[in-house]
Amino acid sequence: MKKFILSSLAVCSLTFSQAQTQAPYQGPLTNMKGSEYKFTVVKSLDATAVQNQGNTGTCWSFSSMSFFESELIRMGKGKDFNMAEMFVARKAYPLKADNYVRMHGRANMAEGGGFSDVVNVIKKYGMVPEEVYTGKKNPKENHNHSVLESTLKGITSAVANDNNSKIDFEAMHQAVESTCDAFLGKAPEKFMYKGKEYTPKSYYEATGLNIDDYVFLTSFTHHPFYSKFTLEVPDNWNWDQMYNLPLNEFQEVMTNAINTGFTFAWASDVSEKGFKFKDGLAVVPEMPFSEMSDDEKADLTKKPHAQFKVTQENRQQAFDNYETQDDHGMHVVGIVKDQNSTPYYIVKNSWGKDRNECDGYFYASESYVLYKTTSIMLHKKAIPAAIAKKLGIVQ
Secondary structure, eight states: OOOOOOOSOOOOOOOEEOOSSOOSOOOOOOOOTTOOOOEEEEEEOOOOOOOBOOBSSOHHHHHHHHHHHHHHHHTTSOSOOOBOHHHHHHHHHHHHHHHHHHTTTOSOOSSOOOHHHHHHHHHHHOOOBTTTOOSOSSTTSOOBOHHHHHHHHHHHHHHHTOOSSOOOHHHHHHHHHHHHHHHHOOOOSSEEETTEEEOHHHHHHHHTOOGGGEEEEEOOTTSOTTSEEEOOOTTOTTOOEEEEOOHHHHHHHHHHHHHTTOOEEEEEOOOSTTEEGGGTEEOOBSSOGGGOOHHHHHHTTTSOOOBOOOOHHHHHHHHHTTSSOOOEEEEEEEEEEOTTOOEEEEEEOSBOSSSSTTTTEEEEEHHHHHHHEEEEEEEGGGSOHHHHHHHTOOO
């Protein structure tokens, strides 16, 4: 998942109404003159505070940590968790560098990553609270990995492309570790937290999370359904696999997850013209943008429009022609419906609370989600039993 940083302030154009359902998310989406949108909560689940990934491509870590924080709330472990996204990024960078050199430079070596990176880091190293490791030298500044990324790329590229000498792999690895320490700080081996001493692994164990309970799902036709395959996107640098479902069952899984109390991490393309983060919306209208007038385009954020009918075929075509790419990782925490009963997912982003007037959230229409999703991560018990059985997942 790549980084997308928005610089404009938002004008939220949505009306939010409360149904008689569980709704921890109270919805910062406010009335705005001229807006005809009226949303009713179907299901809204607990989430922690919106964070800011700053000028980094670490959305995969921020969305995953937000997801696991909601999982801890769901498990009854409390609501005050704030996990260190940069601990995960700090541990992932050397793993990615090692892979890049082993692949002779023919792999991805950038800030982007996927949900599986977080799972792999937690398995190998554990996790820590944010207050233990911020990954910042100056706490008042936003995260910025631009120089770190170019430095790491310089080190690994020089080694991977040096065909005239014997590679000193260990020296390269240590250089990467030292560089990460210099920019992000040394990751703790032991720490005190709320009066107890932990290692990152013992802290992870103390949370009660079982990282093996989490699975990755997608829906594409270029691999067999009900099997696992390696999704061919650059940021899947470690070739982790995910389960493949027909689109109707993929849709069923996402709806079932929210309705039964499970949030999910969402990887999607956000470069679409219908991605209107500043307005708190992501839509894919039935009428192509190329056929719309300027007034019709502007009207999308003012009132509901018929949504594009997503099929397995047009979803696959969008992926095959690069229209759908693995741009961004986010966290889906609920479902709402507009006055036409069109469903939308409540999405928590990681661009801070000030980049739109919706406190960093937005609503993505179900059509947008079905069309643009590259993968999701969720607890295996969130999958309907009949579908889990087809996949061979033991719940």
